[in-house]
């Protein structure tokens with residue numbers, strides 16, 4: 440099964456193949472924002488893939504278009520609701536500062552975590 444680690448908090452979880460990064464984050468309790476609910480209509484689930492990008496689904500046109508709206512997009516940027524973990528192996532992502540901010544905006548009670 441694929442394994443994913445969420446930085447900067449170091450939260451790690453094993454998930455079934457086909458799970459999106461966003462679904463894995465929700466399962467693990469990682470602080471990843473998702474303003475549109477995971478339907479590729481915003482860019483608040485922006486993450487940086489540090490390791491294991493080969494184990495992720497290909498980027499499609501919708502993801503590309505919405506990534507263009509994100510802040511500080513890099514070559515290893517992905518939208519967590521669109522990128523699926525496909526293969527066994529370990530993936531390490533860093534949740535973008537804007538995505539963490541969205542998470543706290545959505546969950547004000549968790550601001551001090």
Ligand code: FES
Nearest residue numbers: 475477481484520
């Ligand atoms: S949660 Fe909106 S694009 Fe991923």
